Amino acid sequence: MRLGAIEAGGTKFVCAVGNEHGHVEEKASFPTTNPEETLQLVLSFFQDKRIKALGIGAFGPVDVKADSPTYGTIGNTPKLQWKDYALLAVLKEKLGVPVKLDTDVNAAALGEYMHGAAKHAGSCLYMTVGTGIGAGAIVNGETVQGYSHPEMGHLLIRRHPNDAYPGKCPYHSDCLEGLAAGPAIEARWGEQAQKLYQQEEVWRMEAHYLAQAIMTYTLVLSPEKIIMGGGVMKKEGLHNMVQQELENLMQHYVPLPDNYLAAPGLADNAGIVGALMLAKDAH
């Protein structure tokens, strides 16, 4: 069955055609400019592809409640041209197929859960550490949604004693994203994360922050596996440093599964494969 998938991000829209087993046949990406321009490129990609359904993993805030009149509409984003844009409704009308949408991180969690590093786990959490920090989770076989979608990147964490950097989050200054996302690393140390690979103290501090987040996710959700991806996590050895910090923090209070922290099994395709799974559900 031919299915369509979109990973709608803040800088680019990745579009793909694939099947219900998560196999990606064709992929293209287009810059995120304004809705008219970007959607025109997206629609011409899907033209003549004869997809049976579409899945979307979208940047947020976005209305993810399937029974809401504004399902799939972008919320109060700093990208003003996209605010209140009815992304799902437009694509559904133009393509004439059923469409299902979730957040970008929930789609990535779903992809890893069905076909990636968590495919043998009963529950999982996917965390991305890059330009921003976000996470999605699968509990009882479904993505976590409640009143709105989770916003796991803005946890309040404890500051490292050697960290004088005030934090970069416009809402909470020194929340997790404000202290540990790529732009915070660059602002604190004066260079991009990938140019700091040799500096031990940078990554000790980063692991200190990320381990606090992993501890929180563990205490609240108790997932069987946590997958950590995104640009910042490409630093070699960082997963192990986080694991060590996590063990220090937890003090064996709850047992942790073997191989608890993992790199993505689908590399950069987690979101797209998850979107294919959303398309399968929609169909």
Add this chain to the structure above:
Amino acid sequence: MRLGAIEAGGTKFVCAVGNEHGHVEEKASFPTTNPEETLQLVLSFFQDKRIKALGIGAFGPVDVKADSPTYGTIGNTPKLQWKDYALLAVLKEKLGVPVKLDTDVNAAALGEYMHGAAKHAGSCLYMTVGTGIGAGAIVNGETVQGYSHPEMGHLLIRRHPNDAYPGKCPYHSDCLEGLAAGPAIEARWGEQAQKLYQQEEVWRMEAHYLAQAIMTYTLVLSPEKIIMGGGVMKKEGLHNMVQQELENLMQHYVPLPDNYLAAPGLADNAGIVGALMLAKDAH
């Protein structure tokens, strides 16, 4: 349909007979001493009650995985006589009815979700603040379980600038439970919580800690309603103080539902009503 319910706590076992609509017909409670003594009292309560199924909300750690060979067995508890005790298996064999078990806080969350303060919500979290701090949650219509059950009382939070008390948790010293449960309040201020009701600073500090936990639960789970119960929450006005602190912390980053924080709708019966719902599921 006559159903049995047990709220198995660290100081007492509350037993009840009721029906599938959450109506409690008869209730009794027995001290938690050693398994043989306590279970004898429990079994004589249920004798001749002709229940069709039993639900249990149990203190932890406890194995909550229904497909596990040690389902319903108590784990590594400081109550040494209960360690490795096969609570569910013993009751199932002696009573000859199907039995379902979850944690005490998950049972209370289920009770409030089905018949209490969250009965019109699609998801909820139940938090108890008393001798300890714990929380249970309903997501996608089911209690949250993963590798183990959540342990939401042990979140790492930020210390109040005026708080020099080192914290009471044997694992993490100054985690949420270590700083904000009843025994921590008493140790810090030198008197039991209910004798400190007139001292504003006690409750400002308490609200500062509890609001951080509510913020975390909100960012990770996005529940439609949060119910706060337990002995410490009986202080008048504390729910409102937590609500104000929460708004300060969140900085309107995510919208909060109206009447987000609530007192239990079932008073002290949340756990028992939830256990009746577990019994209904078991049947």
